Amino acid sequence: MSVPLRIDPSDPTPPYEQLRRQIAGAIASGGLVAGTRLPTVRQLASDLGVAAGTVMRTYAELEGAGMVEARRGGGTLVAAAATARPEPQQNRLRASAEAFVRQARSEGVPDADIIDVIHAVLRSV
Amino acid sequence: MSVPLRIDPSDPTPPYEQLRRQIAGAIASGGLVAGTRLPTVRQLASDLGVAAGTVMRTYAELEGAGMVEARRGGGTLVAAAATARPEPQQNRLRASAEAFVRQARSEGVPDADIIDVIHAVLRSV
Amino acid sequence: MSVPLRIDPSDPTPPYEQLRRQIAGAIASGGLVAGTRLPTVRQLASDLGVAAGTVMRTYAELEGAGMVEARRGGGTLVAAAATARPEPQQNRLRASAEAFVRQARSEGVPDADIIDVIHAVLRSV
Amino acid sequence: MSVPLRIDPSDPTPPYEQLRRQIAGAIASGGLVAGTRLPTVRQLASDLGVAAGTVMRTYAELEGAGMVEARRGGGTLVAAAATARPEPQQNRLRASAEAFVRQARSEGVPDADIIDVIHAVLRSV
DNA sequence: GTGGTCTAGACCACG
DNA sequence: GTGGTCTAGACCACA
Numbered sequence: 001m002s003v004p005l006r007i008d009p010s011d012p013t014p015p016y017e018q019l020r021r022q023i024a025g026a027i028a029s030g031g032l033v034a035g036t037r038l039p040t041v042r043q044l045a046s047d048l049g050v051a052a053g054t055v056m057r058t059y060a061e062l063e064g065a066g067m068v069e070a071r072r073g074g075g076t077l078v079a080a081a082a083t084a085r086p087e088p089q090q091n092r093l094r095a096s097a098e099a100f101v102r103q104a105r106s107e108g109v110p111d112a113d114i115i116d117v118i119h120a121v122l123r124s125v
Numbered sequence: 126m127s128v129p130l131r132i133d134p135s136d137p138t139p140p141y142e143q144l145r146r147q148i149a150g151a152i153a154s155g156g157l158v159a160g161t162r163l164p165t166v167r168q169l170a171s172d173l174g175v176a177a178g179t180v181m182r183t184y185a186e187l188e189g190a191g192m193v194e195a196r197r198g199g200g201t202l203v204a205a206a207a208t209a210r211p212e213p214q215q216n217r218l219r220a221s222a223e224a225f226v227r228q229a230r231s232e233g234v235p236d237a238d239i240i241d242v243i244h245a246v247l248r249s250v
Numbered sequence: 251m252s253v254p255l256r257i258d259p260s261d262p263t264p265p266y267e268q269l270r271r272q273i274a275g276a277i278a279s280g281g282l283v284a285g286t287r288l289p290t291v292r293q294l295a296s297d298l299g300v301a302a303g304t305v306m307r308t309y310a311e312l313e314g315a316g317m318v319e320a321r322r323g324g325g326t327l328v329a330a331a332a333t334a335r336p337e338p339q340q341n342r343l344r345a346s347a348e349a350f351v352r353q354a355r356s357e358g359v360p361d362a363d364i365i366d367v368i369h370a371v372l373r374s375v
Numbered sequence: 376m377s378v379p380l381r382i383d384p385s386d387p388t389p390p391y392e393q394l395r396r397q398i399a400g401a402i403a404s405g406g407l408v409a410g411t412r413l414p415t416v417r418q419l420a421s422d423l424g425v426a427a428g429t430v431m432r433t434y435a436e437l438e439g440a441g442m443v444e445a446r447r448g449g450g451t452l453v454a455a456a457a458t459a460r461p462e463p464q465q466n467r468l469r470a471s472a473e474a475f476v477r478q479a480r481s482e483g484v485p486d487a488d489i490i491d492v493i494h495a496v497l498r499s500v
Numbered sequence: 501g502t503g504g505t506c507t508a509g510a511c512c513a514c515g
Numbered sequence: 516g517t518g519g520t521c522t523a524g525a526c527c528a529c530a
Contacts, residue, residue: 108192118226
């Protein structure tokens with residue numbers, strides 16, 4: 001299961017932070033387990049269309065938080081120490097749902113519409 | 126039940142945007158109903174310890190999104206038509222919903238549980 | 251042929267709006283074509299003798315209207331899709347056009363002359 | 376031929392100035408001839424949904440410019456001195472067309488669309 | 501160097 | 516008193 005990363009240029013939250021949250025979230029929720037190798041700085045930068053410095057900063061912050069370990073001579077790995085054991089799927093599902101709901105509400109979508117769109121998607125996808 | 130607004134200085138998301146999301150979320154979730162009067166710009170600014178211009182910008186963005194209505198000399202009110210929303214967001218909402226649903230299904234979560242968790246989150250968040 | 255921008259201090263219309271109209275007009279009329287790079291915020295500010303924030307606001311509003319695209323570290327460009335415009339304005343445009351046409355007709359101006367004068371103005375203004 | 380006055384709350388130009396321009400324009404173009412009596416301050420204020428002070432300021436500015444004369448004991452008249460003789464309709468038509476085009480462009484409407492909407496209106500009205 | 505945000509205080513328009 | 520704008524300068528994120 002790959003972890004899809006993307007940055008929204010119209011979001012005032014700086015790109016390095018958008019990225020940090022997504023990766024941190026994936027680690028905390030067990031989507032990324034200890035020892036997993038993260039993409040190269042340059043690789044990820046070009047994938048996302050951002051400057052290398054932006055990705056570097058993201059990795060640096062994650063390392064500062066102990067969630068990631070930079071190996072001398074190449075490669076950034078998800079840290080063993082601070083990593084979460086894969087949690088029961090219920091919690092991950094819940095976390096995803098919360099993220100989705102929060103975002104929708106922040107865009108002014110009323111609760112009723114949130115429910116509607118979920119039903120619509122379940123029907124169509 | 127008043128709506129608690131707060132700013133996290135350690136969050137790289139700019140204060141005006143943190144505020145915007147909280148108010149937008151409160152309106153979308155029904156925590157703030159149409160016609161409710163928001164705190165005055167200067168009042169809220171001094172409560173939060175930020176400059177008046179910061180709150181002004183938050184209100185301005187909400188007004189631009191049609192969620193709020195500012196009256197000169199009067200205050201700032203939650204807009205009556207705070208539900209009708211333009212196209213673009215509908216598409217983004219749909220895309221987010223699809224991503225969420227796909228992920229859940231890929232983990233074997235039954236549709237009924239997807240709906241349940243959304244309702245649970247709407248109630249609790 | 252460069253586009254002369256100027257601010258009239260004696261005009262009660264706020265400077266950021268005077269500027270916005272001039273640039274928007276230039277784009278709409280084709281005086282500024284897609285991809286053209288606008289002056290930097292600080293450059294234009296010092297040229298006009300206003301604070302940088304004033305120009306920033308102008309650019310921000312233009313970006314919100316989709317007429318301009320700002321790139322961090324790069325400059326501010328005339329947007330490629332500077333033509334696709336949302337609904338509401340179409341209605342306002344239509345209303346203005348109807349008012350204009352009604353007035354002209356009520357004075358006995360033939361349709362052909364109405365068209366002629368519009369073309370003449372588009373050429374000269 | 377009545378002169379339609381309206382204020383646009385979403386226009387950053389202050390209401391007293393929006394009003395001033397419309398009346399001044401009507402006088403200059405001959406739409407309002409010398410001696411014509413303007414509406415009462417209170418009357419106009421309630422018609423437009425603005426405060427009386429706003430209309431008072433408008434009238435005061437027009438009087439300062441000599442375009443209008445306040446009569447002791449009631450009534451504001453279009454001044455004889457500075458008033459324009461009714462101009463040939465060609466010029467008035469042209470002035471209206473220019474105002475329409477400027478507004479449309481300031482909203483980002485491309486020239487082609489301006490022409491289109493005029494044709495559409497001519498067909499439908 | 502370029503866009504973007506924040507501040508602190510001043511002044512204006514409106515009710 | 517309430518919203519809205521401007522200034523002047525500082526600091527941040529990005530390329």
